[in-house]
Amino acid sequence: MIRKNLFLLIIIFISVLNVNSQISIIGQLKDTTNEFVPAATVMLLNSKDSALVNYTTSDSKGIFSFKNIKRAKYLLKISHVAFMPYQKTINPTEEEKEINLGLIKLSPIANFLMEVVIREAKAPIFIKGDTVEYDATTFKIPPGSTVEDLLKRLPGIEVDANGGITTMGKDVKTVYVDGKAFFGNDPTTVTQNLDAAAVKKVQVYNETTEQEKITGIKDNNKEKVMNLELKDEYKKGYFGKASVGYGWGENAANRWLAKGNFNYFTEKQQLSFMGYGNNINQSNVNWSDYSEFKGQSMRTGWDSGDFGFGGYGRRYFSYGYGYGGDGSGFSNNAGGGVNYNFYDKKIKFNASYFYTRTNTFSDTYSNRQTFLSDSIFWRIDTTGNDNTRNNHSFSTRFEYDFDSTNNLVLRADVSYSTTDRSNITTQLFQTSLFDDINLNSMKNDNGNNDFGVNALGIYTHKFKKKGRTFAISGNYDFSNGKSAENIDNLNEFYNLSPIEQIKFIVKNDEIDIDHTIKASILYVEPLSKQFTLQTFYNFRTSLRTNNNESRDPNNNSVDSLYLNYKNNLLYNRVGASLNFAYNGINIQAGGAFQNLQLNGISRQIATENKSNFPYSNGVPYFEADFELTDNLDLDLGYEYAVEEPNISYLFPMPNLSNNLYKTIGNPELDPERSHDASVRLSYWNQASMFNISLNGNASFSENNIVYNQTTNFVDSIGYVTISKPANVKGGNSFSTYLWSNFPIVKTILTMNVSLNGSISNSPVFINEMENNTNSKNAGGSLGINITAGEKLSFNAGASASATFTKYSINTDKNQNYMRYSANAGFKWQVFKKTFLEGNYSFSNYNNSKLDFNQNINNLNVSIRQVIGAKNQFEIRIAAMDLLNQNQYIRQIASVNYIEYRQSPTLARYYLLTVAYNLRGFEISNKSRNYF
């Protein structure tokens, strides 16, 4: 009971205290003409940080009040659209319970501020006490204007003929720049000399004299002062980095690299330079460097004028400078270029030039087993290659938005490349008993010059009716290729004595010229909110001419190898599709009618062949995307693909480089036709971070173009293969792919799993007998990532794949081959600026039929140290392929042969790299992880 009373007492005591610590504030608002000011916003702010504590509005008599407010120091702020904001500090004494502010007079906001600045110029304006601030960037002035020109445009500021400034009826005698006096007392030295573009804000306020600061009494007749706040140049800048590395590899070969880039940008422009060179097989520019080089033009080069199915405006993207290569051999690489971008609200412009050079030399060994319906033979190839490719490419793009409804895109790409290839190959043919049949030696020197131009224009108009769109495009393509080839072929047949030798030496010159003109029209009509009709028309015509002449070592024309052809192609397609889009259901269904006409004429010395075929057909199209639930998506697609035969299939170039393998043409070819369907199902859970997606593709070929092979044993020569493109019916392929990623321990341990499988049936004629190759492939991978704190991360994974191939003409030759691999790696931030990285991988390639089994272990370790107060330098020591086992291996199971191919490539080397980065290097273990 006593306790309860005590409790009550305390409560009462606290409430009394509370009441004592509370105050109220009242006041009344009137304007300068003594009228009440109703509906003014009265705010009570914390005097320390301006935090809003309470607010009210004044009533019809201009009265406002705050009741039961905590006793504290406040800032009272009164705002009204028609009056200058009023502000007063309230500092209640210990005893005060009610603070009556009495009558507060509000002065109207000057007309020019409200009507002209805020409403017309839409300029934010800053009003605090007697300071008025203009945002100079919102007033349009011609380039090169002085501050005086700017001031003349500011409402409420007048500038007379002599440059004298007045505002609100008072002279401005002092002009500061960033709060500091500028060249003495004459304001015109500033206003008539300083560039207006440099000014961010103009502030006008009353000068506080020394006397006022001491007395606190304001003098209302004092002078006005102007301050010009300059723009911070944060939108201008530059960045760049450079690195050089040197080291050595096997056989004391020197290894080096050098690369650098520099970017300069302003608010509307980007200019970048880039260069690289190395002999460590880095033959192209990586994605990150490439995107930094291209800058904003990275996402504007996707234009395609070929309107059709798949949504209007679908754009294709390709990237890259440099020649990728297949990873075999050794390459010396160099390249560099310059890129310029300009973009504003109306114009986007880009121009860029890039040069690349790659010299690759490689030695390849391959072992191939070919089977015919009744026999088998082996072929063992050794090839030495030396290729050099130079490429110059120039591209430019201009986009102009006339207004929000009209858009024009113009672009042009020009490229010039030269290629020099020389290779020496020996092919040893053996019977199934490993007896040598013949040895075919080939020496081939080939020089190419290719020049290409592509010009594209697209005009788009959006109508007033939302969604109604018209677009038209035109495209011109020109290519001119010249090649000169020296062929030196020697076949030695062993079974005869003396050995039968056939020599074949020829010089071959080819010129290939192609002109293509394309045009497309698109019209989109919205039928309702959900339905849109899209119609299109495509036109394409091309003229291709090719001339091939050959000469023997005595410089006499080899008539049998002369070929000249001219081919004219005319293509027309008209189509329409209906699009439905509503609440996560998106369906596009349509069809097109297309007509293709090929008119060709080919001349040899004695004969002239004409080929002429018109081909017409209808093609349906279907695509659907369903968001089944919030986290589950289903995409379905179907397309009837029709593709014209490649012209070289119709009039093939005589393939001369190899006397034992010849390709002949087939002017009777029909276009390829297939039904392609795809399905994709994906599920994700944002809370548990679990993702899974399942993809399936199926293709049913109606009419496929394949190379039928005829291989015959010719006495005193060996096995000779003739390959001829032809249409075959049937054939199909199915593939499926599953991928999943999920955390086992959130943010620490994640796992990814993938499974894939495919089946294909491809018919082809071997020695005029139909062979059906049935190929099955199954594979899977498992990986984990561990983030052990901010400084250490690990990853590990393993994968396996198996391929099973069956041949209907020779079931004895059914093939199984396997591939296993495993890898592990780590990244460790040892000290604040020291990073240690390593990775190890193991691969096994296996084919029992070819008696082939190869293990490759690859270990790389590197350490890098960031140096300098701004982290601008970095030293890196890398040891690549420490176990010296790296090599290029491929396994192939094709129509009627199986093969493996091996080539030495860049293996163990050590490299010391020094790098400089203007922006500084990152000193964290953070990895790019955008999604």
Added chain:
Amino acid sequence: MKQITIFLVLFVIISLSNLANCQTSGKIFYNISHNWSKKMLNCKYLSKTDRENSSYVWGSNNEYIEKGILTFNENFNIFENIPNEEYERYYSSRKENYYIYRDVEKNKMLNIQKVLGKEYAIEDSIHCINWKIRNDMKEVAGHICMNAYYYDTIRDKEIVAWFALDMPIAIGPDGYCGLPGAILELDMNNGSQIYTATNIIPSDEPLKITIPEIKKKTKVISYNDFVEMENKSILESKKLTRPYFWQISY
């Protein structure tokens, strides 16, 4: 000149007092622009090199515009997303329930929204931001607005609000509230995400506002649980150095 000034001032006052009377109910239409480059650039826990690279490549025009509508009367207000027809024509996403409902009279909030892929009903008393008032003035959708500021430490986000002096009702888009006037513009992290009122339709009759229905499957949670869930997700994203705003609101 002076007479014109007085006339104008009077005119403004009269028209405003008229407006003030009727603008306790109406609809405010907002454009919500998302600038992904700026969001990325301002996400300071990501790698600096990557952020600068993405902003250099994507520039300042990488914007996506959403649309929202705020319906209000004296006691209730509700904010909803409406589809942006320009995007919906070629691809329409599944419509999500998104209702930000406020009952001012009973001091009650109800949000129906997706959090981390799942729909929740967040039911609680009204929570508003503790704003700081600043001195700038500008016009938004024909209304003179004052400026308020808040700094969100969890999201590392500056919020600048512009509230109308002549619409004395403490409402705003997406549940932002607590200012002496309707919020007509909200700028987050210097243009990373901006809500701008495009059109205001006042209504003489108070518009009828019904409380959104909570479906059986939808889990009801408190405001604190909701904030805790969001904060946990932000922390996870920080650990994984990926942007938090793919999973939850900016």
